[in-house]
Amino acid sequence: MGLRVLLVLGVLAVAVVAGLLWRSRNGRFVASRGGGDDRLTGADLGAPLGSAATFLQLSSEACAPCRSTAAVLGALAAARPGLAHVEVAAEERLDLVRRFDVLRTPTVLVLDGAGAVRGRLSGATTRQQAVAALDALDRCPAAA
Amino acid sequence: MPAQPRTPAQPAPAPAAPAGIDPRGPRVGAALTAVLLVVVLLLPGAAATAALAVVAALFAVGAARGAQGSVQGLLYRRLVRPRLAPPAELEDARPPRFAQLVGLVITGAGVLLALLGVPGAVPVAAALALVAAVLNAAFGLCLGCELYLLGVRVRHARA
Numbered sequence: 635m636g637l638r639v640l641l642v643l644g645v646l647a648v649a650v651v652a653g654l655l656w657r658s659r660n661g662r663f664v665a666s667r668g669g670g671d672d673r674l675t676g677a678d679l680g681a682p683l684g685s686a687a688t689f690l691q692l693s694s695e696a697c698a699p700c701r702s703t704a705a706v707l708g709a710l711a712a713a714r715p716g717l718a719h720v721e722v723a724a725e726e727r728l729d730l731v732r733r734f735d736v737l738r739t740p741t742v743l744v745l746d747g748a749g750a751v752r753g754r755l756s757g758a759t760t761r762q763q764a765v766a767a768l769d770a771l772d773r774c775p776a777a778a
Numbered sequence: 779m780p781a782q783p784r785t786p787a788q789p790a791p792a793p794a795a796p797a798g799i800d801p802r803g804p805r806v807g808a809a810l811t812a813v814l815l816v817v818v819l820l821l822p823g824a825a826a827t828a829a830l831a832v833v834a835a836l837f838a839v840g841a842a843r844g845a846q847g848s849v850q851g852l853l854y855r856r857l858v859r860p861r862l863a864p865p866a867e868l869e870d871a872r873p874p875r876f877a878q879l880v881g882l883v884i885t886g887a888g889v890l891l892a893l894l895g896v897p898g899a900v901p902v903a904a905a906l907a908l909v910a911a912v913l914n915a916a917f918g919l920c921l922g923c924e925l926y927l928l929g930v931r932v933r934h935a936r937a
Contacts, residue, residue, distance in 0.1 A: 638819055638820050639820065641819055641901065642819045642820060643906070644868070645819070645905045645908050645909060646908070646912060648909060649908065649909040649912035649913055649916075650912065650916065651860075651911050652909070652913065653916055653917035653919060655920055656913075656917065657917055657919075694927065694931065695870070695930065695931065696868070696869075696870035696872055696926075696927065696930070697874055698801055698869045698870075699868060702867075723932070725930075731880070735855075738924075739927070747859050776856070777911065
């Protein structure tokens with residue numbers, strides 16, 4: 635019986651550790667590596683880019699975190715002039731999915747004022763995390 | 779019937795999620811399932827197999843009727859939901875329903891393999907299902923739902 639209790643505790647520990655790891659990665663801003671040649675325009679997206687930054691959100695059907703992230707980013711964009719939030723359906727933009735190796739939804743590509751992709755947030759994103767991403771953008775101006 | 783006013787077109791239309799179920803239901807259901815799976819892991823031999831068969835049967839009900847139609851879902855609606863505020867939003871019922879099917883496959887395989895004499899089939903199956911149930915209940919990460927969404931994406935990519 636003692637062995638079985640240990641097994642249960644072990645399984646629960648594995649689950650909790652895995653869950654905490656997963657949760658810590660949600661919405662965290664990951665900066666793009668590479669030369670920053672990945673650039674998008676308003677024409678690419680069918681909507682104007684923000685003059686300061688754009689959150690390009692790739693969403694899909696049946697995705698509750700997509701809805702909550704869209705609400706958060708939409709509210710932030712409404713509150714800050716120069717910041718835009720553009721949401722597209724991943725199924726309709728497989729070109730973007732492939733080009734940027736989008737593995738899950740929601741994935742939010744963070745574009746600077748010139749439309750260069752500077753990083754991304756994947757999974758449900760909070761307002762704090764979105765603001766942190768914008769701060770990271772301000773701290774590391776793109777190379778000329 | 780009066781004509782409905784057209785909503786203005788959005789520049790980048792977001793996909794609409796179909797109206798669905800209270801998203802807290804499947805998580806509470808997963809917590810109940812987790813408790814049952816802990817019992818399975820603590821029981822010896824044939825009792826454990828029987829208990830796992832009960833869990834598999836519960837998953838079968840959920841797979842057939844959706845997570846909200848499972849026994850756990852019923853308990854949620856009768857006992858828990860009346861004490862809570864209405865949900866802020868609803869979620870699509872299809873991914874949680876698929877997750878019930880995944881649960882049925884894992885626990886069903888455990889029972890079948892145990893009946894065929896494979897040692898350790900019940901603890902392994904119960905442990906896998908327990909990890910998934912804890913991730914869902916405690917963190918809102920529904921692995922079966924993610925599988926469903928992966929399938930949707932693969933299907934769209936091929937179309």
